[in-house]
Structures are given as C-alpha cells and as structure tokens.
Amino acid sequence: MIDTQTFTPAQTGRASEDVALQLEAAILSGKVLPGESLPSERELQTLFKTGRGVIREALRVLRQKGMVEVRKGAKGGTYVKHIDMSNVSESLALFLRQNKIDPQHVIAFRESMDRTLAALAIINASEDEKQALLDGTRALGELALSPDLDQHLLGEMDRELNIQFAKMSGNPVFEWVMGALQLGFSSQDYALYAHKKFREQTARNWQNTAQAIVDGDLLKCTALIGRHYLLLRECVETAHQQPSDVTELLGNTGQDTSASA
Missing domain, CATH: 1.10.10.10 (Winged helix-like DNA-binding domain superfamily/Winged helix DNA-binding domain)
Incomplete structure (x- = not known):
C-alpha cells in the first residue's frame, strides 16, 4: 500500500x-x-x-x-498499468499519423536505422537468430513468387521480419520504434509488394541482406539496404507519376505494413 x-x-x-x-x-x-x-x-x-x-x-x-x-x-x-512495448509503439504510431509526417522523412529515417540495425545484428545476434532471419526471408521470397499470391500474408511476414531484425540489435529502443512503424504508419514501402515490378526484387534483396548478416559482411549488407531504399523511392515516384495506379501501389487493403531491407 x-x-x-x-x-x-x-x-x-x-x-x-x-x-x-x-x-x-x-x-x-x-x-x-x-x-x-x-x-x-x-x-x-x-x-x-x-x-x-x-x-x-x-x-x-x-x-x-x-x-x-x-x-x-x-x-x-x-x-x-504496466506500460509495455505495444503501448509505446501504438502511441508513437498515432503521433506520426496525426502529425502527417512526410513519408519521405520516414523513408530517410528507416534507411539510417536499418544501417545501424545491420551493424548491431552482426555483432549482437546469435547464429540461430541470424539463421532464423535468413529462413524467414527465404519463405518470404517463395511466397512473393507464388502464382497464388496472398498479399495480406506477404505483408504480415514482412512485418514480422522487420521486428525480428530490430530485436537482433539487442537494444529494445530499436524494437519499440520499429514496432511503432510497423503497427500503424506506412512509409509507403508496402507498395513494393503490391506492384509486380518491385515485388520480386524486394524479396530477393531481403534474402541477400539476411545472408550478408549471416556472413558478417557489413559492407555488402549496407549496400543492399541502400538498394532497397532506391527501389522504394523509385516505387513512390512511379505512384506519383501515374495517379491512376496509386491505389494499387499503396496496397489499399487496410494494411499499413512497412518493409525493410
């Protein structure tokens, strides 16, 4: 008392x-x-x-x-109340959405965060964690190539991989921030999976990035992360140039899932 x-x-x-x-x-x-x-x-x-x-x-x-x-x-x-990770993540997600943060700012932030996460994951993650990430990206790649594509499942798999990636840093702050971005604020990279032109490249890049983490090759890993965000910016630019395709590109399915490198 x-x-x-x-x-x-x-x-x-x-x-x-x-x-x-x-x-x-x-x-x-x-x-x-x-x-x-x-x-x-x-x-x-x-x-x-x-x-x-x-x-x-x-x-x-x-x-x-x-x-x-x-x-x-x-x-x-x-x-x-016990304030857990989901409370923090949801609050940050709502803040980002309510304040109408420019997606380009979120994209830039995500790229810098992913580069840091890669370095920390190589240093701090166990071999089992690294292999689990690689296995997850392989499963994502198989689904991305499937003729019976389940867009919702693909987005959920990507979301879980991002959170898994953040956990591998060994720093819970990264996990909280990633959780916020995954829970409720799209940096428009969900569009990469909604558009066939980018889907296969994105899934392959995810797998190559995970392999670079397993191999401990930070230089290659950061180059692949840069490649992901080049694809994302190209995808967003395509959506802006072709307004009729915006709904398709942004994956207007009720999901606000984000992708990573």
Whole structure:
C-alpha cells in the first residue's frame, strides 16, 4: 500500500496538475507498482486536501497518459498499468499519423536505422537468430513468387521480419520504434509488394541482406539496404507519376505494413 507521507497538499491555482504530477512521480519511482491500486477518490481528497473535481481531473490526466486504468466491480478502483512495448509503439504510431509526417522523412529515417540495425545484428545476434532471419526471408521470397499470391500474408511476414531484425540489435529502443512503424504508419514501402515490378526484387534483396548478416559482411549488407531504399523511392515516384495506379501501389487493403531491407 502506498505511503500516505508521499503526498503533500495540492497547490492552490494548479491543484489538478499538482495532484497528477505527485501521483505520476509515485508511480515512476516505484512507490506504487503496476497492478496496485491508488487510494480511493475520497482518500485522495483527504491526502491532497482538495475537492473531488480536482482529483477526478488528475486521474483523467493519468488515464490519458496510459499510466492508470479504472476497473469496475467489487475490486474496482484506479490501478497502475504496466506500460509495455505495444503501448509505446501504438502511441508513437498515432503521433506520426496525426502529425502527417512526410513519408519521405520516414523513408530517410528507416534507411539510417536499418544501417545501424545491420551493424548491431552482426555483432549482437546469435547464429540461430541470424539463421532464423535468413529462413524467414527465404519463405518470404517463395511466397512473393507464388502464382497464388496472398498479399495480406506477404505483408504480415514482412512485418514480422522487420521486428525480428530490430530485436537482433539487442537494444529494445530499436524494437519499440520499429514496432511503432510497423503497427500503424506506412512509409509507403508496402507498395513494393503490391506492384509486380518491385515485388520480386524486394524479396530477393531481403534474402541477400539476411545472408550478408549471416556472413558478417557489413559492407555488402549496407549496400543492399541502400538498394532497397532506391527501389522504394523509385516505387513512390512511379505512384506519383501515374495517379491512376496509386491505389494499387499503396496496397489499399487496410494494411499499413512497412518493409525493410
């Protein structure tokens, strides 16, 4: 149970903000752990020496940040949430989409990130992880060449390969960022799989990149990553020059999946 000595009376004039900040500090410092409940609204009013409206506004702010959740029933109340990778990734994905980030900026960012990921994967990933990535790209290539192409499955396989690639860095921050890009914000490279002209080249490039990681050949790997993004920029340019093909090129299937090198 949280130590009531943690809190001080809310400051006049900014009471709800002060209460929210004190509760947030208690959560981030571990004084209230994920899964534990905060004191009841009535108890919080007493602790902070303020009104019910101030407490409710402070709790609303914490809910908006994804730090707490309200549970109903016999054991209802306000509980501290465990902030996992999916929460972080979804929030970043929504931020990118809401702020209408130019896809070209995302493409440039992805290229620089993939180059760093390749170097880290060669150094940090186990041989089994590297082989698993190569096996996955081979399966992707087989599907890309299949006469019975399943566009949705192809996109899902590519998404999983990207996340797998990020995990191989050994740095969870890369995994979170990649997860955000894969969850909800397309850098338009899904179009590479939607268009036959680029699909086979992209799948083959993925496999060659994975093989370069297995071989520990960073120079070749970064060259292949550069090749991927040249294909992507050419694909996007084709879509802009042929407006009638934009829907097809952007894979208007409800998917926002991204591809990597």
